[in-house]
Amino acid sequence: MFADNPLCKVLGIQYPIIQGALAWISDGPFAAAVSNSGALGVIGPGMRPASEIIEEIEKARALTDKPFGVNVVLWPEQMEAHLKALFDAKVEIITTAISDPGNIIEMAHEHGALMLCLVGSVRHAQRLVAEGADVVIACSNEAGGHTGEIGGMVLVPAIADAVKVPVVASGGIADARGFAAALALGASGVQVGTRFVASKECPCHDNIKQAILHATEEDTLMTDHLSGSPMRGLRNRLLEEWARKEATATKQERRQHFKGRYKAAVYEGDTEMGSIPAGQVVGRIREIKSVNEIITDLVSGLEPVLDRLQRELS
Amino acid sequence: MFADNPLCKVLGIQYPIIQGALAWISDGPFAAAVSNSGALGVIGPGMRPASEIIEEIEKARALTDKPFGVNVVLWPEQMEAHLKALFDAKVEIITTAISDPGNIIEMAHEHGALMLCLVGSVRHAQRLVAEGADVVIACSNEAGGHTGEIGGMVLVPAIADAVKVPVVASGGIADARGFAAALALGASGVQVGTRFVASKECPCHDNIKQAILHATEEDTLMTDHLSGSPMRGLRNRLLEEWARKEATATKQERRQHFKGRYKAAVYEGDTEMGSIPAGQVVGRIREIKSVNEIITDLVSGLEPVLDRLQRELS
Numbered sequence: 071m072f073a074d075n076p077l078c079k080v081l082g083i084q085y086p087i088i089q090g091a092l093a094w095i096s097d098g099p100f101a102a103a104v105s106n107s108g109a110l111g112v113i114g115p116g117m118r119p120a121s122e123i124i125e126e127i128e129k130a131r132a133l134t135d136k137p138f139g140v141n142v143v144l145w146p147e148q149m150e151a152h153l154k155a156l157f158d159a160k161v162e163i164i165t166t167a168i169s170d171p172g173n174i175i176e177m178a179h180e181h182g183a184l185m186l187c188l189v190g191s192v193r194h195a196q197r198l199v200a201e202g203a204d205v206v207i208a209c210s211n212e213a214g215g216h217t218g219e220i221g222g223m224v225l226v227p228a229i230a231d232a233v234k235v236p237v238v239a240s241g242g243i244a245d246a247r248g249f250a251a252a253l254a255l256g257a258s259g260v261q262v263g264t265r266f267v268a269s270k271e272c273p274c275h276d277n278i279k280q281a282i283l284h285a286t287e288e289d290t291l292m293t294d295h296l297s298g299s300p301m302r303g304l305r306n307r308l309l310e311e312w313a314r315k316e317a318t319a320t321k322q323e324r325r326q327h328f329k330g331r332y333k334a335a336v337y338e339g340d341t342e343m344g345s346i347p348a349g350q351v352v353g354r355i356r357e358i359k360s361v362n363e364i365i366t367d368l369v370s371g372l373e374p375v376l377d378r379l380q381r382e383l384s
Numbered sequence: 385m386f387a388d389n390p391l392c393k394v395l396g397i398q399y400p401i402i403q404g405a406l407a408w409i410s411d412g413p414f415a416a417a418v419s420n421s422g423a424l425g426v427i428g429p430g431m432r433p434a435s436e437i438i439e440e441i442e443k444a445r446a447l448t449d450k451p452f453g454v455n456v457v458l459w460p461e462q463m464e465a466h467l468k469a470l471f472d473a474k475v476e477i478i479t480t481a482i483s484d485p486g487n488i489i490e491m492a493h494e495h496g497a498l499m500l501c502l503v504g505s506v507r508h509a510q511r512l513v514a515e516g517a518d519v520v521i522a523c524s525n526e527a528g529g530h531t532g533e534i535g536g537m538v539l540v541p542a543i544a545d546a547v548k549v550p551v552v553a554s555g556g557i558a559d560a561r562g563f564a565a566a567l568a569l570g571a572s573g574v575q576v577g578t579r580f581v582a583s584k585e586c587p588c589h590d591n592i593k594q595a596i597l598h599a600t601e602e603d604t605l606m607t608d609h610l611s612g613s614p615m616r617g618l619r620n621r622l623l624e625e626w627a628r629k630e631a632t633a634t635k636q637e638r639r640q641h642f643k644g645r646y647k648a649a650v651y652e653g654d655t656e657m658g659s660i661p662a663g664q665v666v667g668r669i670r671e672i673k674s675v676n677e678i679i680t681d682l683v684s685g686l687e688p689v690l691d692r693l694q695r696e697l698s
Contacts, residue, residue, distance in 0.1 A: 211525060220664055223526050227561050227668060231668075242537025248537055252565075253692075286505075286507070287538050287542050351537075376693055379568060
């Protein structure tokens with residue numbers, strides 16, 4: 071399986087599945103659990119101090135000999151310290167959010183790391199590939215967290231046609247049907263985020279997992295959130311109140327509205343006034359599973375999907 | 385091929401492909417050309433007088449003995465006269481836009497017609513199936529014209545799991561990769577709209593076809609448009625000006641802004657101040673083809689996509 075898959079080859083993994091970085095919650099042990107199941111685990115440090123990032127990397131290395139990645143948040147405040155930590159620790163795979171990593175790609179290459187960059191349009195993908203991105207992750211409007219405007223049915227084939235590096239589909243994928251669809255659209259693999267939040271191993275508050283299980287596909291909202299960039303999260307009082315005022319709010323009001331709200335969600339379980347990044351795929355997640363079950367389902371479900379397609383064509 | 389496909393069976397067509405109704409432009413000869421190529425052509429009367437609808441139905445019948453459908457616009461003003469025309473003409477397949485057809489489903493059944501209803505969420509699909517819809521068309525955020533908020537990667541499998549009638553994926557589909565992806569996601573077939581506008585036979589102004597060929601996937605805009613419901617169209621001066629004022633505009637201003645703008649586009653070729661419904665898939669349309677070529681490409685391209693998927697799994 072996936073013997074000639076370009077994403078598996080470049081990353082040295084068994085299945086072309088990347089776990090989307092979950093800021094503050096996909097820690098070292100979590101990423102190691104994903105990598106041990108044959109996918110690529112990714113540590114999501116959020117804005118932790120650099121010393122803690124190194125601890126998480128060490129924990130992951132103690133638990134797996136498989137490749138894993140680390141996400142870098144492209145906010146100027148801590149970026150330099152984070153990058154130094156990653157380079158010192160000789161991290162081999164770095165992922166970035168949907169933004170412009172600028173000269174980080176070159177720096178990463180000088181330190182022997184691969185750069186996997188999230189993009190939201192063909193233009194964006196072409197620019198980052200020209201700057202050296204090793205893999206582009208096509209982040210569609212369905213996705214949770216910071217994302218773009220273009221739906222996966224269009225974005226994935228458009229980017230697959232436009233660049234030569236492996237393209238990963240991100241957004242709306244929680245099971246083998248989405249995985250198969252992404253491959254059909256021309257992706258080499260998938261990035262899965264929200265589905266992994268509702269996993270046994272995910273170290274976030276149980277209220278968040280329960281909120282995901284009970285949400286429908288209509289229960290997310292896209293706002294400009296804390297960063298000023300479009301972000302999709304579970305629809306709750308925090309986001310609805312913000313949606314009503316974001317057009318006229320000042321930076322100061324924005325900062326005030328979201329201050330501490332992400333940690334209030336993921337650590338304290340505040341589902342009403344906490345910020346819960348989540349994709350529209352919440353509507354298709356009905357059960358908490360182990361990381362290994364999620365990955366096994368994604369992979370073992372491909373064959374029945376293909377059998378059905380073959381029957382249509384025969 | 386498609387020997388057991390439930391959509392082909394219920395509609396009596398060769399390929400599970402529906403041509404999305406193009407208001408005022410998919411006339412009788414156009415729908416007949418689509419049906420003669422093995423898909424389902426659909427007449428899009430827009431707000432034409434009922435007598436003209438009957439003429440288009442007669443033209444289609446003179447040109448094909450294959451099934452075709454007629455779209456009903458659910459605006460109170462002409463709906464009754466339109467429905468009477470359809471029932472008098474014994475139209476066998478009726479499609480509706482993304483809205484609530486109410487007791488039209490029952491009336492259509494009394495007159496021996498099948499109802500194919502566009503829906504934007506699981507809730508919406510379940511309600512219309514309970515009311516008797518024979519087929520639901522899952523209209524994703526990617527789509528052109530009036531559409532919903534949910535991306536196809538999520539909407540299609542969610543609706544396929546929730547209802548027992550055939551589900552058609554609509555939004556973002558222009559070629560065999562999208563077709564295969566829709567089938568993988570659990571759809572029985574696809575609805576294709578924007579791709580057919582850029583066809584040789586489409587009787588709209590050539591400027592519109594050229595605008596589609598030159599647009600990228602970022603060149604559409606969703607506004608509340610004339611109807612007050614979300615509608616995606618080609619980004620131009622008309623929509624950009626409206627986007628800036630829609631939040632505070634009165635009904636009167638809305639009517640004024642869009643008055644005659646649709647016909648100005650499709651008949652006179654005004655690409656700046658005309659209203660051009662179009663999906664994000666414009667970014668993947670680079671060539672004007674005949675209706676028959678479009679349908680042949682959709683179908684004959686499936687085999688290579690499946691071969692690629694099989695190679696991944698072997």
